[in-house]
Amino acid sequence: MDFIKELKNKNNKALSKAITLVESTLEKDQKKASDLISKIKSNNNSIRIGVTGIPGVGKSTFIEKFGKQFIDQGKRVAVLAIDPSSEKTKGSILGDKSRMEILSADKNSFIRPSSNSGTLGGVTNKTKDSILLCEEAGFDIIIIETVGVGQSETTVSKLVDVMILLTITGAGDQLQAIKRGIIELAHLIVITKDDGDNKKNVNQTLVELKNIISINPPIDENWQTRIEKCSAKENTGIDNIYQIVNNFIINSKNHNLFLSKRKKQEEFWIKRIINEEIGNRNFKKISTNNLNKIISEIITKKKSLNEALNEL
Numbered sequence: 001m002d003f004i005k006e007l008k009n010k011n012n013k014a015l016s017k018a019i020t021l022v023e024s025t026l027e028k029d030q031k032k033a034s035d036l037i038s039k040i041k042s043n044n045n046s047i048r049i050g051v052t053g054i055p056g057v058g059k060s061t062f063i064e065k066f067g068k069q070f071i072d073q074g075k076r077v078a079v080l081a082i083d084p085s086s087e088k089t090k091g092s093i094l095g096d097k098s099r100m101e102i103l104s105a106d107k108n109s110f111i112r113p114s115s116n117s118g119t120l121g122g123v124t125n126k127t128k129d130s131i132l133l134c135e136e137a138g139f140d141i142i143i144i145e146t147v148g149v150g151q152s153e154t155t156v157s158k159l160v161d162v163m164i165l166l167t168i169t170g171a172g173d174q175l176q177a178i179k180r181g182i183i184e185l186a187h188l189i190v191i192t193k194d195d196g197d198n199k200k201n202v203n204q205t206l207v208e209l210k211n212i213i214s215i216n217p218p219i220d221e222n223w224q225t226r227i228e229k230c231s232a233k234e235n236t237g238i239d240n241i242y243q244i245v246n247n248f249i250i251n252s253k254n255h256n257l258f259l260s261k262r263k264k265q266e267e268f269w270i271k272r273i274i275n276e277e278i279g280n281r282n283f284k285k286i287s288t289n290n291l292n293k294i295i296s297e298i299i300t301k302k303k304s305l306n307e308a309l310n311e312l
Contacts, residue, residue: 003036007137010076012110015137019112022129033129034306041301043135044259047249050156052146052182053166058192059145061232062166064100069242070141071108078110078139079103080130082147110139128159128269157185158268161258162248164241165189167209169201187219187248188226190241195231202229222255223248263299270295270305277309286312 003021006014022033051066053059060081067077079100104111112130127144134142146156157163165186183189189209194202209227218224226244230237252258271291275283286294294312297303 004039004136007133010138012137015110015133016112018133019114019126019130022133023114023126031306034304037129037132038301038304038306040132040136042262043132044262046135046140046142047162047245048131048142048144048160049245050144050146050160050163051166052156052163052186053192054168057166057168058232059166060100062190062192062230062238063143063145064103065232065235065238066241067100067103067109067141067143068106069238071103071106075140076108076110076138077103077141077143078134078137079112079143079145080127080134081111081113081145082127083113083115110134110137127156131159154182154185157182158265161252161261162187162245164245166192167205168192169198169205184216185219186225187223188228188241188244189213190237191227191229193231193233194229194237195234220252220257220261222257223251266299267295270298273305274309274312278312282312 001014001017003014003018007018018036021029022037024030024033051059051063063079067079070077100111103109114126114130131142131144144156144160163182163186165183165188167189168191191202191205191209206227206229213225213227216225228237228241228244230241232238249258252261271283274286274294294303294308298305298308
């Protein structure tokens with residue numbers, strides 16, 4: 001199959017097969033995946049959004065209503081949902097698609113659940129490649145739903161343009177806000193389930209979080225973390241969050257931070273993958289000049305990551 005041709009034709013079945021290829025652990029598939037990814041050019045017209053939060057906060061329900069906002073504006077939305085895998089069976093339920101019935105039925109959406117295979121950080125090592133494939137297939141918005149493991153879930157911030165942290169009342173996040181972790185990397189913190197008898201508790205949590213976040217330094221140099229509330233059940237507050245995310249992207253591009261952030265993220269993942277493949281001890285032996293040269297060659301497509309690894 002000519003994956004590049006099929007992806008450009010917005011073939012979702014081909015996209016699913018391509019993601020399966022990059023997720024494969026078979027050596028022959030890894031070589032094919034590396035060749036495929038090396039042919040994809042950067043797409044800086046997309047928006048990558050990370051959505052994280054503890055289990056039970058309503059990530060899938062929020063993403064369905066949130067993603068629909070973009071689709072209603074004529075955008076194509078891809079959701080990469082990372083599920084935790086079992087330590088015993090190594091399997092995952094992968095039920096996110098069934099929880100987003102309305103979104104999954106829309107012709108302008110694509111939902112792909114994947115197992116984290118025990119990887120820490122809330123995303124898998126193949127998530128980055130899956131994002132590139134979705135962008136090549138013409139999706140404007142890429143939403144990454146993480147496994148929801150809490151404070152350690154910071155790696156996803158190295159993949160996305162904007163980070164949304166979902167929380168609920170009584171979760172203790174207002175106390176955790178003073179600690180280092182995902183809450184310090186969130187551009188937007190959203191208190192969910194603002195409905196029924198819970199409205200009073202939500203308003204109280206909102207005030208507490210705003211007080212604590214006010215002493216934190218800005219994120220991405222010129223953006224102070226926003227605290228908002230919503231109810232996916234009553235469909236309130238979602239449109240406001242949609243506007244805030246759009247304003248953040250506009251703000252980033254106006255201050256020339258959008259592209260520089262993506263370049264730093266690309267460098268981070270190249271270094272991480274090289275480190276994992278050749279080992280930390282060998283990685284430290286690479287001179288700074290040589291490492292910078294390798295990164296530059298990979299980013300400019302003069303050399304694939306696989307070729308660089310083989311040389312190393």
